[in-house]
Ligand SMILES: Nc1ncnc2c1ncn2[C@@H]1O[C@H](COP(=O)(O)OP(=O)(O)O)[C@@H](O)[C@H]1O
């Protein structure tokens with residue numbers, strides 16, 4: 175009995191002591207947000223008369239300050255994401271499209287679908303490495319030895335299309351057997367040229383060949399018999415006959431190979447089925463088409479960018495009338511081409527609606543997927 179009353183007295187004393195410390199605040203429950211909001215506002219409007227009241231105001235204010243700071247951090251991360259390719263690959267913004275790719279079959283295959291070979295003897299003696307053999311060379315003339323491919327692998331039978339071998343003492347890097355090609359597609363003004371230029375600035379083995387630039391250069395050549403025809407097609411936003419385009423691309427690749435380039439970004443090609451067939455006939459197996467980088471942007475955004483570009487580009491087709499015609503051609507003729515490459519798991523989509531830097535970070539990530547063995 176005595177012990178019991180002692181415990182009771184101790185409890186009362188302890189309670190008073192705690193109250194004096196201000197720990198036993200009385201006010202709304204944690205989840206009573208309107209009540210807490212009221213108290214939090216009083217922190218600024220109604221000075222507390224006791225420490226208990228002051229503490230309650232602080233406790234209520236803390237709830238909103240905490241969620242405000244966390245919410246602000248999350249929002250700023252979403253609006254100004256870090257410029258890291260890791261973030262861009264794994265950002266929640268892309269989860270939906272990755273999940274979609276699993277079902278639409280647009281994701282790259284997990285396992286190799288065809289055999290890749292390598293000349294082991296040549297790989298083990300890089301110092302005597304001969305120029306690429308003529309049957310795998312896009313050009314018909316001798317080609318300078320290309321710069322080494324830029325990554326390592328554990329065996330010559332690596333899954334990557336690079337010719338890479340590893341010996342006990344050192345890893346030997348060699349140029350790819352065939353020139354590698356990545357087609358760069360997307361609507362007019364999506365930013366293809368901008369990103370291609372960045373790739374070539376960063377990685378010297380790449381050469382940017384814009385089909386449109388080749389055609390415009392040919393049009394300027396006074397000796398060209400196709401100049402007038404090219405001009406009228408470009409003005410009308412129509413696709414120039416493939417014999418002309420593919421001949422110019424072939425020539426540009428040959429030139430690039432002589433300069434030691436091994437990887438080619440073919441920008442704005444193929445734009446229709448004729449282009450696909452023309453490429454197969456002329457280039458065919460002499461180059462390895464690694465995939466398609468596809469820059470995706472809305473028509474409204476592309477129109478805005480093209481009108482912006484028209485101020486300085488001096489292009490006959492950067493005006494509203496030609497732009498609309500180019501959009502129509504793109505929707506009708508170029509988009510269906512993507513389906514072909516999609517079925518082959520070769521399309522690598524990039525959200526081109528973001529800033530140039532953001533798109534660039536994403537482009538590098540995708541390029542690593544298209545050409546896995548290069549250092550990007
Ligand atoms: N991500 C971007 N955001 C805003 N403007 C861009 C972006 N990428 C490119 N641009 C601008 O849009 C215009 C078209 O870009 P360009 O690379 O020439 O497109 P394409 O080669 O696809 O026709 C250029 O004026 C370029 O500076």
Ligand SMILES: O=c1ccn([C@@H]2O[C@H](COP(=O)(O)OP(=O)(O)O)[C@@H](O)[C@H]2O)c(=O)[nH]1
Pocket residue numbers: 361362363366384385386387389407408409411412413414415419441442443444445449491500
């Ligand atoms: O393979 C090609 C590439 C371009 N063009 C023509 O060149 C124009 C400009 O193409 P470019 O790729 O330079 O510009 P974009 O339309 O992508 O801004 C196109 O509208 C077409 O008329 C073509 O006929 N075949």
